Amino acid sequence: MLTYKSYIMEEIINTSEIVQEAINVKAYLIYLPIALLLTVLVASILFKNSKIFMLDIFHGREEIALSTNRLFEIGFYLMNVGLALFILRMKDIFTHQEMVEHLSLKIGGFCVFLGIMVFLNLYMFFRGKRKSSQHVSQGNTVEL
Amino acid sequence: MSLDYSHITHISYIILAISTAIYVGQGFYRNGEPLLYDVFKHHPHWVKPINNVLLTGFYLLNIGAIVMYVSDGTGVHTANAFIEFLAIKLGTVYVVLAMIHFGNIATLFYVKNNVNL
Numbered sequence: 001m002l003t004y005k006s007y008i009m010e011e012i013i014n015t016s017e018i019v020q021e022a023i024n025v026k027a028y029l030i031y032l033p034i035a036l037l038l039t040v041l042v043a044s045i046l047f048k049n050s051k052i053f054m055l056d057i058f059h060g061r062e063e064i065a066l067s068t069n070r071l072f073e074i075g076f077y078l079m080n081v082g083l084a085l086f087i088l089r090m091k092d093i094f095t096h097q098e099m100v101e102h103l104s105l106k107i108g109g110f111c112v113f114l115g116i117m118v119f120l121n122l123y124m125f126f127r128g129k130r131k132s133s134q135h136v137s138q139g140n141t142v143e144l
Numbered sequence: 145m146s147l148d149y150s151h152i153t154h155i156s157y158i159i160l161a162i163s164t165a166i167y168v169g170q171g172f173y174r175n176g177e178p179l180l181y182d183v184f185k186h187h188p189h190w191v192k193p194i195n196n197v198l199l200t201g202f203y204l205l206n207i208g209a210i211v212m213y214v215s216d217g218t219g220v221h222t223a224n225a226f227i228e229f230l231a232i233k234l235g236t237v238y239v240v241l242a243m244i245h246f247g248n249i250a251t252l253f254y255v256k257n258n259v260n261l
Contacts, residue, residue, distance in 0.1 A: 025227065074168060085238070086232060088232070
């Protein structure tokens with residue numbers, strides 16, 4: 001009698017878990033497009049404006065400047081898409097309120113990381129500019 | 145029934161991951177050539193071999209990691225687990241590859257500025 005009751009309880013728990021677990025996929029399907037869209041947006045802004053830096057670092061040689069820019073852009077995409085995927089996994093979500101909270105954590109954290117990457121890239125560009133002007137024999141004034 | 149589902153996930157994973165690998169590899173190969181020509185200004189005949197070796201290394205790492213993780217995905221039977229599996233495996237591969245890529249570029253700039261070729 002006792003085992004029959006516990007069997008019924010197990011069935012109820014299992015079926016209700018299967019109905020509730022599906023919301024995880026919804027959260028993933030909301031998080032992924034937002035994260036990828038953000039990456040594409042930030043990358044297009046950053047690398048559209050870094051072409052000037054590249055032209056400056058390579059002293060006006062257009063081909064190498066644009067291709068190095070593209071190289072950095074692909075690397076940027078690789079790293080950020082990889083990280084967005086890596087942090088995708090979320091705990092089992094059972095209510096929509098929990099979903100919003102977990103989503104806000106992931107998307108917010110990813111935005112902060114994107115911001116850090118942008119500033120890191122800017123630092124790299126400025127450093128490249130400084131290094132390249134050090135190797136020029138005439139003195140160059142830094143134009144802002 | 146469950147066998148068909150896991151076959152579809154394996155095949156779609158391999159196609160997706162390897163096509164991105166080839167796309168990114170070709171992007172690095174084509175866009176890295178002018179930079180290599182600049183670094184090895186006095187040895188232009190070094191550029192194509194070095195580029196090819198780098199491309200081969202990239203393909204080995206990328207496609208090797210992808211295929212290695214296929215065996216890991218045998219327990220994947222729900223859409224939830226499939227998305228998580230794809231995300232974590234592809235994510236680690238891409239982050240490691242990006243770090244190696246930026247390391248390569250840093251090495252090239254170091255060679256350009258500090259080494260007499």
